[in-house]
Amino acid sequence: MMEEQASISAFYSGEDDFGVFARISVDPNIFSETAVLKTAYWFTDQYYLFISKRKETGLLEVELRLKEEGTSIDKLKAACGEFCNNLLDQEIRQKVIKETSVVRDTLIKKAFFEAKAPLTVKVASNESHLPNSSQSYKDDPVRAECSDSWN
Amino acid sequence: MELTRRIDNSLYSRKALADTREAYRPYCNVVVQPESSGSVSITVTVKGEYKAQARQVALEFWNYFLDTSCEQSLESV
Numbered sequence: 685m686m687e688e689q690a691s692i693s694a695f696y697s698g699e700d701d702f703g704v705f706a707r708i709s710v711d712p713n714i715f716s717e718t719a720v721l722k723t724a725y726w727f728t729d730q731y732y733l734f735i736s737k738r739k740e741t742g743l744l745e746v747e748l749r750l751k752e753e754g755t756s757i758d759k760l761k762a763a764c765g766e767f768c769n770n771l772l773d774q775e776i777r778q779k780v781i782k783e784t785s786v787v788r789d790t791l792i793k794k795a796f797f798e799a800k801a802p803l804t805v806k807v808a809s810n811e812s813h814l815p816n817s818s819q820s821y822k823d824d825p826v827r828a829e830c831s832d833s834w835n
Numbered sequence: 836m837e838l839t840r841r842i843d844n845s846l847y848s849r850k851a852l853a854d855t856r857e858a859y860r861p862y863c864n865v866v867v868q869p870e871s872s873g874s875v876s877i878t879v880t881v882k883g884e885y886k887a888q889a890r891q892v893a894l895e896f897w898n899y900f901l902d903t904s905c906e907q908s909l910e911s912v
Binding site: 718722725728732733 | 836838840841842843845846847874890893894895897898901902904905906908909
């Protein structure tokens with residue numbers, strides 16, 4: 685037995701064998717599927733979620749249920765509001781990712797290219813002067829390691 | 836206690852369903868029925884020994900399924 689009631693802001697609430705639920709309709713022309721999925725992914729630790737697509741309208745429907753049984757619809761309404769805010773946030777992130785993807789890819793390519801490229805100038809390194817086991821810093825004729833105060 | 840839902844193949848992946856089915860095999864039975872193009876009907880029936888936690892098992896199944904689908908689809912983006 686399922687009873688549903690519609691409110692103004694495309695928010696539906698109802699009750700079935702699994703308890704109280706709320707449903708939000710999301711227009712895919714405004715919010716991308718990726719944004720909806722990313723938002724849903726963050727909400728599954730606190731709520732039970734289910735996403736469906738209406739064939740006739742193309743609208744995405746997000747169903748939310750609280751994990752605790754017998755909770756009030758107000759709590760669920762607040763959760764839906766939180767979901768919508770996060771969805772907006774995620775959609776903006778997606779837009780920024782899209783807008784800056786060329787710059788980001790260029791930077792990444794440059795960073796990897798530079799790391800991979802061979803050195804153009806030979807490193808001035810002469811390892812013939814490495815000390816052997818019988819030598820000490822005290823034998824250093826230049827005495828670069830010792831200041832006068834140590835003597 | 837059973838829960839039937841129709842899913843859209845563009846939102847939930849077939850591989851995610853296989854993974855979820857495998858993970859929840861000890862707790863519930865899953866029947867998959869292909870419907871019109873692009874959608875599938877899934878019925879989750881909680882096993883008798885978990886009847887007391889039927890709500891939790893059934894809804895956690897759907898959460899796991901959604902999580903796995905999200906991970907798989909977002910990896911490919």
